Amino acid sequence: MTYRVAVIGGGAIAEDHLIALAGMEQAAAVAVADLVEERASALAARYGGGSSGISAYTDYKEMIEREKPDIAIVTLPHFLHREAALFCIETGVHVLLEKPMALDVDQCDEIIAAAQQRGVSLMVGHTQHYIAENRTAKRIIDEGSLGTLVMINDVRNLYYFREQRPAWFLQKALAGGGIMMNLGSHSVDKITWLAGSAVRSVKAVTSHYGGKGDIEGSGMAFLHLANGIPATVSQSGYKGFSRNETEIVFTEGMLRLETGKALWISRGGEYERVEIDPQEAPFVLQLLDLIARIEAGANGGLSAVDGSADASLSSADALPGPPLEHSRHAVAVVLAMYASHLSGQEEAVEHGFA
Ligand SMILES: NC(=O)c1ccc[n+]([C@@H]2O[C@H](COP(=O)([O-])OP(=O)(O)OC[C@H]3O[C@@H](n4cnc5c(N)ncnc54)[C@H](O)[C@@H]3O)[C@@H](O)[C@H]2O)c1
Known part of the structure; x- marks a missing residue:
């Protein structure tokens, strides 16, 4: 079967998903929606060269209702993740939701519960799990030949206030935060996945010198992982x-x-230099994990909501792709960083994962 995929949002990352879909047999893009008509139609024209083509919409709800896709990929600004994910789930469409999952933990729980009730598969796009260098590092860590894992230091510098950055990224109400929410959430995801442990507590300091919007322009955080490993x-x-x-x-x-x-x-x-294990493109692997989750009849590892493992799986290990409690945790850790900056104290992170 070829899964019919609709892309909601036609911005920067939508194109990466469409490139991946263009080279896949298991799934094909059928439609793309963006508020800006020219963006949707340009993407539809660029990637719709196949026999069936890609339809362009400005109203994503109309697109979902008309096209009835098997899968929706939500690539909207963060404040719209909840609304779009819930709409697709309630319509019975499986969802690949871009990171960060939502603006706060309550929104994450609402989305997770909706997917569980409706019986659709949901996965958050934690790209870090699919990047070749990261996966080779994970393999080496898990093989254990370097001895005991002691600590992890993660450093990222990227000019965040460049002209081309869409304005919503710079407004806390729309993005949920600044560089820590957008890029720091990738670091949290990478660290917790590589170390195989949730974060227990966080001490962080952020700064606000960007001169645009109301988000932080830098942050430094000390993470104490539940398995005792420290990370920055x-x-x-x-x-x-x-x-x-x-x-x-x-x-x-x-x-x-x-x-x-x-x-x-x-x-x-x-x-x-380590030779990197050969693999498919990250966005292809990510979508294949969602498809595997759909074919296993799994929602996404919902123990975070009801205290039990996803009933459709024999063990949490069998779940294709990052569990939803991992996705929720990444949001909780970034919010704990902001709370720590305000309180000046180390903050506990309540929403961990097993
Ligand atoms: N996984 C990754 O590595 C990665 C990389 C970049 C971005 N992202 C994530 O992808 C998401 C989108 O980021 P982006 O950089 O593509 O942002 P973007 O601003 O380039 O794209 C968002 C698009 O959504 C459209 N839009 C806004 N409201 C809409 C609505 N109601 N209906 C239809 N379209 C609407 C905008 O016009 C815009 O084209 C974010 O969650 C971001 O964090 C993930």
């Missing part, structure tokens, strides 16, 4: 040298992960 997340959105590096320290060596670029290993001497 440092994000700067001010001008400077772009960098995205995660150093993972073990008792017998270190990994230096440049996500999307390279992976380096040291067993006591200089860093040496």
Whole structure:
């Protein structure tokens, strides 16, 4: 079967999903919606060269009702994630929802509960789990040849206030936060996945010198993971040298992960480049996980809501893709960073995962 996919939102990341779909046999894009008509029609024209084509809409609800897709990929601004995900779920459409899952934990719970009640599969687009360098690092960590995992330091610098950035990213009410919510949530996701542990508590300081909008332009956070491992997340959105590096320290060596670029290993001497395991493109792998989740009849690992594992699965390990409680946790950790900045205290993170 070829799953019929509709894309909601025709901005920057929608194009990555459409590129992935264009090369897949298991799924095909049938429609795209954007408030800005030219964006939807340009994407439909660019990626709709196949026999059936892609239809363009300005009203995503009309698109979902008319096209009745199997899957909707929601690539809207953060404040619209809840509304769009709930609409698709209630219409019986499986959902791949871009990160961060929603603006707060209550919204995440509402979306998770709706998917459970309606019996559709839901997955959040945690791209970090699908990037080749990250997956090779995860394999090396899990093999254990570097000894005991000791700590993780994650550093990202990216000019956040550039002219081309859509305005909604700079408004806290619409984006849920600034660089920490948008990019720091990737770091939290990466760290908790690599370390195999939720975050227990957070101490963080943010700054607000961007001069545009009302979001933070930098943040530094100390994360205490539930398995005892400490991690730091440092994000700067001010001008400077772009960098995205995660150093993972073990008792017998270190990994230096440049996500999307390279992976380096040291067993006591200089860093040496690691050959990256061959794989499909990240956005293809991500969608294949959602399809596997659909075919397993799984919602997405809903233990966070009702205290029990997804009834359709024999074990949580069998769930394709990141569990929803992991997605909810990433939001909870970023919000704990903001709370810690305001309180000046270390803040507990209540919504963990097993
Ligand atoms: N996984 C990743 O690596 C990754 C990378 C970039 C962005 N993202 C996420 O993807 C989402 C979108 O980010 P983006 O960079 O593409 O943003 P964007 O602003 O470029 O795109 C959003 C699009 O939604 C459209 N839109 C707004 N309201 C709408 C509505 N009611 N109906 C239809 N269309 C509407 C806008 O016109 C815009 O074209 C965010 O959640 C972001 O965090 C994820």
